[in-house]
Amino acid sequence: MRMVVLGLGYLGATHAACMAELGHEVLGIEVDPEKREQLAAGVVPFYEPGLPELLRKHIDSGRLTVSGSYRDAAEFADVFFxxxxxxxxxxxxxxxxxxxxxxxxxxxxxxTRDGLILGKSTVPVGTAQRLSDRAAELAKDVDVEIAWNPEFLREGYAVKDTLQPDRLVLGRFAGGRAESVSRDIYSSIIDSGTPFIITDPPTAELVKTSANAFLATKISFINAIAEVCDAAGADVKAIADAIGYDSRIGRKFLNAGIGFGGGCLPKDIRAFMARAGELGAAEALTFLREVDNVNMRRRTRMVELAREVCGGTLLGKRVAILGAAFKPESDDVRDSPALNVAGQIQLQGASVSVYDPKAMDNSRKLFPTLDYSSSALEACDQADAMLLLTEWQEFLSLDPAELGKRVRHKNLVDGRMCLNPTVWESAGWNYRV
Ligand SMILES: NC(=O)c1ccc[n+]([C@@H]2O[C@H](COP(=O)([O-])OP(=O)(O)OC[C@H]3O[C@@H](n4cnc5c(N)ncnc54)[C@H](O)[C@@H]3O)[C@@H](O)[C@H]2O)c1
Known part of the structure; x- marks a missing residue:
């Protein structure tokens, strides 16, 4: 089938390449000329494992093309994501x-022909209806149907999540062709047994925001328990392990630490609260304000821990920050907790050196005044404290003895609770979480 994908960022570029992989002919439309040029040349302008190979394959095969022209889009197909x-x-x-x-x-x-627009972006409930009304005003002698098909991919696993999703969700208005077209588009995924949930558009919009609200709540729940553990001298990791064995709870998303960030969860829970307010249902989501508060307190707590291990002040201290991306296997630094903490520590007078395996360029653009190092070892040179803030695999295999020779003081704040405290403590490190 021929289709157009409007917007080729983390979601759109992945979706476009994956639709080509499913056998479709895809035209991607991107307004940013630099991104467009790179993508058209088969280069992914961000880090996403597996995507470069897929993009290159389908740019070369001709099944995926890229343009900046909406006229091209309108001519190419009558299905638009x-x-x-x-x-x-x-x-x-x-x-x-x-x-x-x-x-x-x-x-x-x-x-110039009837069209079907399938929304994948995360939008407030009611958007598909509003856009449908707008489409009816704008369309000239053609029928335009709007439906919502929210996306649940995780950066770092985007290709797999698109080709083998946990479920597909489609919110469509009655009487249209969105369901039958979507069944064709995703036929191989549906045939492999993936649940395909058909709803009305408001429900589909709410499925996405509810999923993100739940994930954010789970992370902030364990971080709230971490606050109580700090006060009571208890071990939050053991609590997460123990409650995680209960299949009703599950262990995933129960890692206490610096909290969530990125281009989705923080803005999505806030947009959800704002929309509930507009609908007169603000009270239902007041708990999300606390979810947000707990999450932001974690960042402050990391800064306080850094100050504490540096002897009560950050003035004139050297601090190494390992990790800048909001999560491993991504170079996305939108609302990155690691960079936020790095910035706060610098503001308190420390010199901060940041290292991330993939997110250095994006970090430099966002926080040009921080110092950047080309390796974890270099970042730790003469450091008074080292903060691990993104759990990249590379950091899990760091050698405490080797790093111990580079730093001025062996202070380690493990903001992701991902290192083995016994190993680091036995190498003489002051391990803090
Ligand atoms: N990134 C994720 O992991 C993820 C997962 C699920 C859902 N989402 C949702 O998907 C949407 C996109 O997120 P993203 O992370 O890909 O953002 P992004 O900023 O990486 O990508 C958006 C792209 O759209 C382009 N663009 C803007 N206006 C345009 C226009 N009028 N026509 C064509 N292109 C245009 C931008 O230049 C940019 O490249 C958001 O609603 C987000 O919440 C993202």
Whole structure:
């Protein structure tokens, strides 16, 4: 089938390449000329394991092409995926839908045949209905159907999550062709037994925001327990292990530490609260404010721990930050807890050296005033404290003896609780979480 993907960021580029892998002919539309040029040349402008091979394969095969022209899009196909960003509005909790609106406003007047628009971006409940009304105003002698097909991929596993998702969700209005077209698009995935959940659009929109709200809540739950553990002298990791064996609870997303960040969870829970408020249901989600508060307190706590191990002040101290991406296997630094902590420590007078295996370029763009090192060892040179803030595999195999020779003081704050305290303590390190 022929289809267009509007917006080629983390979600859209992955979706476009994966749709080509499923056998479809795909045109990707991207407004950023630099990204577009790279993608058209078969180069992924961000780090995502497995995606470069897939993109190259389908650019070479001709099944995936890239353009910046909405006219090309309108001519190429009559199925369009929306994969543009929906960031947090500046100074407000709500989602900024200007990119989604721009895509609709630009595409629909150009359509000369009936079209189906499948939204993948994460949007507030009610968006598909609003866009449907807008589409009816903009369409010239054609029918445009809008449905929502939210995306659940995780950065770092994006290709696998797109080709072998846990489930597919489609929210469609009655009487349209969204369901039958989606069944065709995803036929091989559905045939392999993946649940395909068909709902109305508001339900599909809420499936996505509810999933993210639940994940954020689970992380903040264990971090709240970590706060009590600090006060009571108890071991939060043992608690997570013990309660995680209960299949009703599960161990995943119960790692206490620096908390969540990235381009999705923080902005999605805030947009969810804002939308509930608009709908008169604010009270239902007041707990998410506390989820957000607990999460942000973790960052402050990391800074306090760093100050404490440095003897009560960060002025004039050297601090090594290992990890800058919001999670391992990604170079995404949007709302990265690690960089946020690095910035706060620098503001308190320390010189901060950051190292990340993949996110150095993005970090430099966002925090140009931090120092950056080309390896973990270099970042730790003469450090008074080392903070591990992203659990990259590379950091799990660090040698405490070798690092011990580089630092000035053997202070380690394990912001992800991912190192073995016994190993580090027996090498003379002051291990703190
Ligand atoms: N990144 C993830 O892991 C993930 C997972 C699930 C859902 N989502 C959701 O997917 C959406 C996109 O997220 P992302 O991380 O890919 O963002 P992103 O910022 O990486 O990508 C968005 C892309 O859209 C482009 N764009 C903006 N306006 C455009 C327009 N009018 N036409 C064409 N292209 C345009 C931008 O230049 C950018 O390349 C968001 O709603 C996000 O919440 C993201």
């Amino acid at each position: 929306i994969a543009v960003g929906t960031p947090q509005k500046k100074g407000e909790y709500g989602a900024d839908l200007q990119y989604v609106d721009a895509a609709i406003d630009e595409l629909i007047p150009l359509l």
